Amino acid sequence: MNTPVADARAINELLARYGVKFGIYKNGSFKEQLFPFDAIPRVITAEDFADMEKGLVQRVDALNMFLADIYSEGKIIKDGIIPEDFVYISKGYLAPCAGVMPPKGIYSHISGIDLVQAKDGEWYILEDNLRIPSGASYPLIARELCRMTSPSVFESGKIADNRNYASLLRSTMDNVNCGGINVILTPGRYNAAYFEHSYLAEKTGAVLVQNTDLFVEDNILYMKDYLGGKTKVGAVYRRISDEYLDPLTFLPESLIGVPHIMDAYRAGNVAILNAPGNGVADDKGIYYFVPKMIKYYLDEEPILKNAPTYLPFYEEDRKYVLDNLEKLVIKDVSEAGGYGVVFGRDMTKEQLSDWRTLITEQSRRFIAQEVIDFIDLEVMENGQSVMRKADLRAFVLSGEKTRVWPSGLTRFSRIADSFVVNSSQGGGFKDTWVLLPE
Amino acid sequence: MGAITGININNLFWLGRYVERVFTTLNSFFKYADRFIEGGDEAYEKYLADINVPDIYGSADVFFKKYVFDLSDPNSIISNLDRALGNGIVLRETIKTPSLSYLQMAMDRFKACEGTDKIRFDMLPVRDAIYAFWGSIDSNMTDGDALRIIHLGKAVERADMYIRLGYPEEEFSVQLENLVKHVSRYSDMPIVNNDTLAALRSALQEHSCLGQFKAQIIDNIENLIEVNILETVTV
Known part of the structure; x- marks a missing residue:
């Protein structure tokens, strides 16, 4: 079933044509690079995905409960499940968020959970990304192009269509929208993930804005237009880090934040996706405790294992x-x-x-x-098939229900035996096919 | 119109201007390129004088390479295409991905032509991509006001370039007339300077020799649309 789609060169040419790039800063200058695409997909069986889906929903629900807990009563600490050393001195714990309940109590709306599959077939969680996980746009647009170049591969109808990501994201924003438009807040053209910001804005119908387009008046966030008019903003899918979000609450030297946006958020007048302060839950130190959180909050055994x-x-x-x-x-x-x-x-x-x-x-x-001896995936390199390490970033969206996107970003190392798959360090990506049940 | 931010309006207007600048400049350059077949250095110097670009090139060969392909030369055609692409990139969600892809395609084809000895033939796909870009924005853009602003940029640039590039009066006056008609349709938009529009309208009605007033006309064209933000912030 891991039939390659048309040759990778054709897809990579199309990706270049569609401006599918990511930026990196090297030696002080900004460069845009293509994210090399490999034509052989990662295939996840329906049975495997069903288990993974249950495990991911369980994990993200528990992480959301953890965030709600530690920014309010801190019961998990009082009950001795997690030492406070791992919470309150974490760089990701933001004191200004204490006592603030985000709309509908959801903290991590878009979670990127990184997994690897060991040689025995078991999936392991490598890390949780609950701040601003990126990468969904790459498999999203790649699938569109693969279906264009290799329609016959998809004829069987056995591969889950992943092109619903934008509608999932839109409904996630709508679910917490406090009345007003949805916007995607980008730091600007020279951010590493700018392609993704603009592509998701296009696909979700949200307005792509920079901080200078927004202002707060009477604890309400507005977008200003060129006529001097203003439109109320109900949800901000922000793609800037917590510390830069509001110079009056966090880093005063931030030039990309929106003054008083935290006041509007605290007043319950705008949803911020993902909520500020999530970094405390995806800290590598707190990762150790996630299985304990699942037992504590859900009274369930963790379905997916930590490394x-x-x-x-x-x-x-x-x-x-x-x-x-x-x-x-x-x-x-x-x-x-x-x-x-x-x-x-x-x-x-x-x-x-x-x-x-x-x-x-x-x-x-x-x-x-x-060190988990995770499986190598087949990758085409200069016309030859080679085996390379790969991980999977699964995207979990928490709206009315918690849902796992039936796809994901499979990243692979382009260096033999290297475990480092990050795009910023030269890695490539594959389409991720989730097979539908027979 | 409410969804267009202050930054966006600037990008929209200059996107239209830069795409048109590349297109008009290429067409004009191709005419000179044809003359270069038999001509010498004189032809390129006259061309530069016509378009008011300083002669930093020194010879026809260098001019051919740098004026067309050198990204570090701010006057080069490819630099203008780069600015068009830069504006397009920040407008993806407004102009839509297929439209942006035609600009990227124009850039890729443009770069692939460097070193060619049959530039007018090899550059045809660049012009095709620009034609496709205009078709794509008309077909795909859902925000009518944003689309109108791009077209205003195009109309302004077309008239401006026809005068600057030394097109005969009967040709540039047609473009000027088109511009005035085009902008008049949107005179209620706050970005239109109606005083300047009236001045251009009366120039067309009262003067039979527009060529004598080139400088004033160019000045009026440049001030016809007020986006209030420096073009340089966008690229």
């Missing part, structure tokens, strides 16, 4: 990490995008010794994980 993870914060775990460093992967909890990740097996004796000291001294800063 085996150790917290050097705990003495027992620290001892294990120090004793087994050479076979573990160490992650800095404050880093993202594939940065701050080191493999013990690649270190010299001196480096291992230095890392042992660092982990001992800054135990809260790191987590350690067993």
Whole structure:
């Protein structure tokens, strides 16, 4: 079933023509790059997807409950399930969000959950992205182009149509809209994900705006038009980070935020997707506790597994990490995008010794994980089939119900044996086919 | 009209202007390129003088390469196409992805022509892509006001370039007349400077030799639409 669609060159040419790019800053200058597409899809069976779907809905629901809890009563801390060291001193915990309940109590409306499949077929969660996960637009437009170039591949009708992402996103925004228009707030043309911002605005019918198009008056957010008129904004799908969102609440030096937007949000006059403050729940340190959250809030066993993870914060775990460093992967909890990740097996004796000291001294800063031997996927490279590491970012949208988009972003490494699949580090992507039940 | 932001209106207007600038400049350049077949350096110097571009090139060969293909030369045709594309990129959700793709296609084809010895033939797909762009925005854009602003940009640029490029009076007066008719239809839009419109209208009615008033006409054309934001912020 993993029939390649037309040759990758044709699709990549179309992607270039449609301006499907991402930006990176290198040596101080901005460059736009194409995101290389591989013609061989990742195929997920209907049975596999059904399990994954249940697990993802369970996980995201629990994470939303966690966020609602820690920004209000903090019961999970009082009950001793999660130490407060992992919450209130997390960089992602935002004190100004305490006591603020977002519309309909939803914090993470669009969640990007990264998974890998081990060689035994088991799916493992690698990380949760609950702030502004990006990437859905790439498989969305790629499918459109694949159906154009290779219609026969889709004739069987066995592949779930993933082109409903925009309508799912639209209904997610509408669900929490507080009265007014939907807008997508972008930092601008030179943001790495600008293509995605503009494409999703086009597809959802939301207005793409920058901060200078918005203003707050009497705790109501408005978009101003060129005539000097104003239109009430009911939901903001913001694609800028928490700390830049409102210079009067967060970083005062932010030039891309909207002054007083947090006042409008606190007053319940506008929904912000995803809610500010979500970073506390997708911190690599808190990841360890997600299975415990699922049991605590839902009284259910986690359906999807975490990669085996150790917290050097705990003495027992620290001892294990120090004793087994050479076979573990160490992650800095404050880093993202594939940065701050080191493999013990690649270190010299001196480096291992230095890392042992660092982990001992800054135990809260790191987590350690067993290296999952995840499956390689077939990738075409210069006309030859080669095997490469790949992950899957699944998109979970929390609206009236929590739903998993029947697709996802499969990213692969273009370097043999490398586990780093991030586009910013040269990775490519594949279409992700979810098969429909027989 | 409410959904058009201040930044957008600037981009819409300049998108129309830059796409038209590329198209009109290419057509004009092709005429000179035809003359270059038998001509020498003189022809390119006259061309530059006509369009009021300083001669930084020194020879016909360098002019051919740089004026057409050099992105670092702000006067080059490709620089104008780059500005058109830059404005298009920030308007994807308004002009729609297929329209943007024609601009990208024009750019890709344009770049692929560098070094050709049959430029007028090889550049035909660039012009085709521009024609397709105009067809695409008319077919795909759902915001009528935004579409009108792009077309206003196009009409302004067409008249402006016809005068600057030294087209004969009977040709540029037709474009000027078209511009005045076009803008008159939208005179209730707040971006239209009705005083300037009236001045252009009376120039057409009262003067049989418009060529004598070129500078004043260009000035009026430039002030006909007021988007209030510097063009340079968009590119």
